[in-house]
Amino acid sequence: MSEFALECKNLVKRYGSKEALKGIDLSFKKGNIIGLLGPNGSGKTTFIKICAGLLKQTEGSIVIDEKNIGLETKAIISYLPERTYFEDSMTVIDAIKFFETFYSDFQCEKALDMLKNLDIDVNMKFKKMSKGTKEKVQLIMVMSRKAKIYFLDEPIAGVDPAARDYVINTIINNYDENAAVVISTHLISDIENILDDVVFIKNGEIVLNDNVDRIREKSGTSIDSLFREVFKC
Amino acid sequence: MIWEFSKDKPIYTQIIEYIKMNIISGEYKPGEKLLSVREMAVLAKVNPNTMQRALQELEKDELVFSKRTSGRFITEDKNMIDELKASFAKKQIMDFYEKMKSIGLTKEEIIRYVQKIFGEMK
Numbered sequence: 001m002s003e004f005a006l007e008c009k010n011l012v013k014r015y016g017s018k019e020a021l022k023g024i025d026l027s028f029k030k031g032n033i034i035g036l037l038g039p040n041g042s043g044k045t046t047f048i049k050i051c052a053g054l055l056k057q058t059e060g061s062i063v064i065d066e067k068n069i070g071l072e073t074k075a076i077i078s079y080l081p082e083r084t085y086f087e088d089s090m091t092v093i094d095a096i097k098f099f100e101t102f103y104s105d106f107q108c109e110k111a112l113d114m115l116k117n118l119d120i121d122v123n124m125k126f127k128k129m130s131k132g133t134k135e136k137v138q139l140i141m142v143m144s145r146k147a148k149i150y151f152l153d154e155p156i157a158g159v160d161p162a163a164r165d166y167v168i169n170t171i172i173n174n175y176d177e178n179a180a181v182v183i184s185t186h187l188i189s190d191i192e193n194i195l196d197d198v199v200f201i202k203n204g205e206i207v208l209n210d211n212v213d214r215i216r217e218k219s220g221t222s223i224d225s226l227f228r229e230v231f232k233c
Numbered sequence: 234m235i236w237e238f239s240k241d242k243p244i245y246t247q248i249i250e251y252i253k254m255n256i257i258s259g260e261y262k263p264g265e266k267l268l269s270v271r272e273m274a275v276l277a278k279v280n281p282n283t284m285q286r287a288l289q290e291l292e293k294d295e296l297v298f299s300k301r302t303s304g305r306f307i308t309e310d311k312n313m314i315d316e317l318k319a320s321f322a323k324k325q326i327m328d329f330y331e332k333m334k335s336i337g338l339t340k341e342e343i344i345r346y347v348q349k350i351f352g353e354m355k
Contacts, residue, residue, distance in 0.1 A: 169278070
């Protein structure tokens with residue numbers, strides 16, 4: 001069994017003449033929480049969408065838990081997109097049924113437990129929820145799967161600090177040594193303490209890929225400050 | 234005590250310092266059982282692997298020991314805790330001394346200042 005949840009080599013994505021990813025080599029170890037950090041338009045979401053099987057790469061190879069991207073990997077990838085994909089007219093229970101139908105690794109009781117802890121009425125429609133609640137429900141759904149790799153695209157953008165704490169606690173609480181968690185964000189200071197490794201992406205290229213504590217030790221600065229330096233406008 | 238981390242040092246070394254402080258202050262009693270790695274990671278809002286690494290370092294220094302099935306415990310060796318306290322106190326005093334020296338005070342003057350201020354404090 002490979003120690004890696006994901007391995008990609010020379011991953012390229014072109015949209016017409018624009019190169020969104022310029023030959024990325026990356027590997028994520030099982031049991032690690034990885035921060036995918038970069039400004040808007042750096043290629044983070046493109047990378048995640050390719051991993052999730054929503055986009056096809058132009059060149060290069062990518063394997064997740066030793067499988068090529070396809071039906072098999074969809075079953076072991078749990079993906080939280082940047083934008084909500086639950087219909088306004090759906091209730092929480094509808095979403096749970098949806099996940100139960102599509103994902104054999106969905107742990108219904110775990111989800112219900114987490115919803116109960118937040119006092120969320122499962123009969124509530126998404127339409128009636130605040131943005132923060134919607135984000136929390138989505139995160140609960142995604143983290144209630146027993147996947148091999150979790151991709152959380154901007155899970156803390158646009159929610160208040162209390163909701164951010166909830167997101168962070170949920171990620172730590174659901175830590176699984178056999179799975180990797182990949183979090184893309186530009187709000188680094190809020191999450192850098194929960195990361196093992198960080199990957200800085202700039203214009204479709206990796207400019208840094210290292211362990212958080214090693215970076216702090218070497219540079220004597222936080223990842224957040226380093227980010228501001230690397231991506232200074 | 235609450236978990237707070239400064240930005241300029243590795244997180245695991247700060248966790249080690251924090252736990253050592255809790256041992257010295259008696260917040261963690263000798264022989265007391267620690268929470269699980271995950272629970273401690275949640276409380277500190279840090280990565281579980283980082284917490285694990287810090288606890289392993291403390292274990293190497295024998296300030297923490299683990300029983301195979303029942304978890305991790307604070308050392309029962311009171312001498313060791315006293316030593317830890319003494320070395321912490323020494324470091325604080327040395328830092329303090331360096332600062333006082335840099336403003337031109339001699340050891341004797343520092344002691345006089347300390348006595349005067351302690352006298353006023355009651």
